[in-house]
Amino acid sequence: MSSHPTDFQGSVIDALREAIERQIPDSRAAVNGGGGHFSIEVTSPAFAGKSMLESQRMVYGAIAHLMKGEMAPVHAVDSLKTRTPIAPA
Template identity: 80%
Template structure:
């Protein structure tokens, strides 16, 4: 994408959410922010048995392509929270 970050704030949020939900099984991602800085909350049963660092690495791996390069739409993730869903 060769747009400026201000041109596609909504689609960057959508792209983050879609990348996470596509790569992490049974995940639900909530993304907010703009201007290259985002907050992400992810709930997934895939995090069960993993520590916080392992879970966060899964999320960063899913969005790495959006953070790569000088013109990347994502400059920073200011807040990243991962959790497993409540037991049914």
């Protein structure tokens, strides 16, 4: 895994999860990774009826502040999955 310098303090995984869950309604985010590379899986009813492009845009919008600039804590999102929860029977 490559490493990328960052001036970010604290857990990037927590920061990603909190940013997503705060900004996307009723979402749950699972974040894995390190060294600037992360995999993210988000489940939210807000994705219902949206295209993959629109759904991914919502997630990127929520974490944009963590991806900006040369010293950003998030260098790359290796995998981003958005899911709509299965409706309860």
